[in-house]
Amino acid sequence: MTYAPMKPTKPGYEEPHEQIRKIRITLCSKNVKNLEKVCSDLIQAAKAKAIRVKGPVRIPTKVLRITRKAPCGEGTNTWDIYELRIHKRLIDLYSTPDVVKQVTSITMEPGVQVEVTIVDV
Amino acid sequence: MGKKKFIDKKKSATFQLLARDSSDPNYSDSPGSDRVFVRVDNNPVSFDTVFDEDNNCYNDCQYDNEDSIFADAPNDNGDSGDDYDRVLGSSSHMVVNDKGALPENVRKEILELGFPDDGYNYLIHLREIRNTGGGSAFYHNPKFKPDQLPHDVKAYDASRVQISNSKGNYNEKSIYSVASNTLNARMNKVFDPEVAALLDDSDLLRFGSDVEDLEEDFVVRANTGEEGEGDESGKKLNFVEEFEFIDASVKNADTKSGNQEIANEVRNYQGEEKPRSRRLLDEQFDILELKEYGSDDDDDDCEGYMAEEEEFLADNLKNVLNENDMDDLEHDDVYKAPADLLHGSKSPKSKELTADIMRRCAEYAENYENESEDEKVMVVQESSDESEQFDCESIISTYSTLDNHPGKIEAPGVTRKKKLAETVSGALSAKSQVISLRGKEKLPLDFLPNSRKAAAEKVKIACSIIPEQHKRKQHGQETKEEKKERKLAIKKERSEARKMKKAMKELYRSETQQAQKVAAISGPSAIRLM
Numbered sequence: 001m002t003y004a005p006m007k008p009t010k011p012g013y014e015e016p017h018e019q020i021r022k023i024r025i026t027l028c029s030k031n032v033k034n035l036e037k038v039c040s041d042l043i044q045a046a047k048a049k050a051i052r053v054k055g056p057v058r059i060p061t062k063v064l065r066i067t068r069k070a071p072c073g074e075g076t077n078t079w080d081i082y083e084l085r086i087h088k089r090l091i092d093l094y095s096t097p098d099v100v101k102q103v104t105s106i107t108m109e110p111g112v113q114v115e116v117t118i119v120d121v
Numbered sequence: 122m123g124k125k126k127f128i129d130k131k132k133s134a135t136f137q138l139l140a141r142d143s144s145d146p147n148y149s150d151s152p153g154s155d156r157v158f159v160r161v162d163n164n165p166v167s168f169d170t171v172f173d174e175d176n177n178c179y180n181d182c183q184y185d186n187e188d189s190i191f192a193d194a195p196n197d198n199g200d201s202g203d204d205y206d207r208v209l210g211s212s213s214h215m216v217v218n219d220k221g222a223l224p225e226n227v228r229k230e231i232l233e234l235g236f237p238d239d240g241y242n243y244l245i246h247l248r249e250i251r252n253t254g255g256g257s258a259f260y261h262n263p264k265f266k267p268d269q270l271p272h273d274v275k276a277y278d279a280s281r282v283q284i285s286n287s288k289g290n291y292n293e294k295s296i297y298s299v300a301s302n303t304l305n306a307r308m309n310k311v312f313d314p315e316v317a318a319l320l321d322d323s324d325l326l327r328f329g330s331d332v333e334d335l336e337e338d339f340v341v342r343a344n345t346g347e348e349g350e351g352d353e354s355g356k357k358l359n360f361v362e363e364f365e366f367i368d369a370s371v372k373n374a375d376t377k378s379g380n381q382e383i384a385n386e387v388r389n390y391q392g393e394e395k396p397r398s399r400r401l402l403d404e405q406f407d408i409l410e411l412k413e414y415g416s417d418d419d420d421d422d423c424e425g426y427m428a429e430e431e432e433f434l435a436d437n438l439k440n441v442l443n444e445n446d447m448d449d450l451e452h453d454d455v456y457k458a459p460a461d462l463l464h465g466s467k468s469p470k471s472k473e474l475t476a477d478i479m480r481r482c483a484e485y486a487e488n489y490e491n492e493s494e495d496e497k498v499m500v501v502q503e504s505s506d507e508s509e510q511f512d513c514e515s516i517i518s519t520y521s522t523l524d525n526h527p528g529k530i531e532a533p534g535v536t537r538k539k540k541l542a543e544t545v546s547g548a549l550s551a552k553s554q555v556i557s558l559r560g561k562e563k564l565p566l567d568f569l570p571n572s573r574k575a576a577a578e579k580v581k582i583a584c585s586i587i588p589e590q591h592k593r594k595q596h597g598q599e600t601k602e603e604k605k606e607r608k609l610a611i612k613k614e615r616s617e618a619r620k621m622k623k624a625m626k627e628l629y630r631s632e633t634q635q636a637q638k639v640a641a642i643s644g645p646s647a648i649r650l651m
Contacts, residue, residue: 108156116138117130120134
């Protein structure tokens with residue numbers, strides 16, 4: 001096929017920790033710009049490592065709102081709304097954990113939370 | 122739908138990428154090693170080799186344990202660059218898995234902190250020291266050295282304390298029950314080993330003195346050691362081995378002590394503490410207890426060893442006390458003069474003493490006899506001749522400040538004084554010795570400064586009245602002129618009298634004011650002069 005590395009057909013040849021596994025990287029953040037940047041960096045690095053990547057899945061952003069009465073003014077339309085937007089991205093990989101470590105050792109933007117979930121196969 | 126999940130979260134291990142603690146040896150500033158993967162889930166999936174660089178404690182992190190009470194708290198590691206203290210180490214949200222036993226790591230931690238291992242999770246009362254968030258911040262005090270306590274502080278390892286059920290056969294109020302039910306374990310590194318050796322050394326009893334049943338001069342006896350040993354060898358306790366000694370004391374306590382409960386406790390104390398080796402402290406404690414609460418007869422005393430200072434003190438006492446031998450000075454209710462003592466006593470020291478006393482008495486007596494004529498102690502006071510004479514200053518000072526007022530010490534004041542002097546001298550030379558008080562205000566008229574004038578005028582008036590009476594007798598032969606003259610004279614008199622009256626009134630008023638002032642200061646306030 002193409003360039004994407006497949007799962008090895010002979011698992012015995014590889015040591016357990018080198019086994020290619022399904023890895024999901026979850027990126028959360030409050031600001032989109034940094035998140036997108038980190039995302040794109042990760043994907044670029046992963047593609048450079050020649051591993052199969054499933055592109056950034058954008059989870060619908062969650063908006064947390066707080067409404068309060070405005071300190072000035074009276075009436076119905078005097079409310080303040082504060083919101084917090086949480087953006088989430090998913091990147092799925094098929095690779096070994098070592099590679100993932102290298103991939104994630106990129107410069108990180110502040111405010112981006114990274115979680116890595118590995119399926120035990 | 123039947124869509125196959127990519128990842129089954131319950132069968133996978135989840136790691137979070139966090140900032141590495143800068144005190145970690147693997148820390149470096151490169152993007153590769155300033156972050157670390159920390160496992161955040163609790164699934165029974167073992168990933169020993171995944172992301173597990175150098176320590177296995179990642180697997181112990183129960184950070185997102187759903188049973189934890191903090192499970193629904195918001196995740197506050199949003200910034201992977203901001204978390205410093207949370208990477209390693211055990212979390213404080215420990216969970217009791219079984220109802221009975223605590224998990225092993227919890228128990229280990231509890232024991233490490235010095236708490237007793239009794240199944241209670243003390244960690245729930247502890248807070249992990251983090252300097253994040255509000256509240257108090259932990260300040261690492263470099264001066265605090267927990268290993269080196271001051272010498273008057275003893276530390277006991279509480280992990281060996283057995284807080285067992287107390288037995289009910291003792292008095293509730295007794296203080297011995299608490300002590301008897303706890304075991305004192307020693308902590309290492311706290312004691313000076315030499316001190317510990319000393320405390321444990323039971324041979325220190327060799328320093329014990331042999332005095333018991335202290336008599337009145339026990340100090341002397343203790344220091345001389347002659348009489349004491351001679352008399353009390355029979356009663357004395359020779360140095361006994363520990364357990365026999367204690368048993369004897371217990372027996373004493375049983376038979377002679379009035380307080381059975383204490384005896385029971387002692388026995389209990391004995392019985393429970395047998396497995397623990399007895400120390401000097403225990404023996405001392407027993408002695409104290411028996412002394413205080415036991416009977417007063419032949420209890421076995423074993424006083425503590427004398428330190429060096431006490432030995433010196435003993436020597437000093439010995440020296441001092443030997444000079445005054447008490448026995449010789451006892452009088453036996455018979456009056457004894459020093460001379461009798463001198464003849465009656467035997468020891469040379471006391472002879473010298475009494476001789477000295479007699480000599481001194483004689484000296485004092487002589488001094489007393491001879492002191493009257495010759496050796497007067499003169500206390501010389503400075504008396505200058507100048508002070509004998511009066512000068513202007515001293516004259517002024519004999520008056521009160523009312524009269525010495527600067528407003529008055531002027532020319533009119535001087536004249537007043539002169540007048541006062543005149544009037545006083547004049548009045549004193551008068552006839553009678555009684556000071557007559559006349560007028561409405563009862564003033565001593567003769568002593569008033571203007572009184573001479575008044576007296577003279579009175580005399581004149583008296584004189585002038587006489588010729589008038591003389592002229593009236595010629596009633597039938599008076600001419601008109603004579604009548605007119607007479608009338609005029611009468612008018613004159615009256616006018617004069619009026620003037621006089623006015624003058625007197627003014628005088629009186631001023632004098633009473635003066636007298637009032639004086640009386641206000643000196644006399645009682647009941648006297649009103651005006």
